[in-house]
Amino acid sequence: MSYSQQLYPWCIVRLLPNNQYQIVVRSRRYNDAVAYLQLLQQSRKNINYLIVFDVQGVSEGSNKF
Secondary structure (H helix, E strand, C coil): CCHHHHHCCEEEEEEECCCEEEEEEEECCHHHHHHHHHHHHHHCCCCCEEEEECCCCCCCCCCEC
16 A cells, blocks of 8 residues: 555445445545545435545455455
8 A cells, every 4th residue: 555545544435346346536534535425426326435444455456345
């Protein structure tokens, strides 16, 4: 995990088929991630998103949970 990723541990991920995901945005604070998630959900109602705390090494592996 790079240093810049460690500075932004909160991620909004878009859920894809077959247990895959795509990181949409990274945030330093949980509250910022929640506000961004609300904007995403208003503009794209049929896409599923989650807020996750990216512990070291999770996003570097495969694109599966």
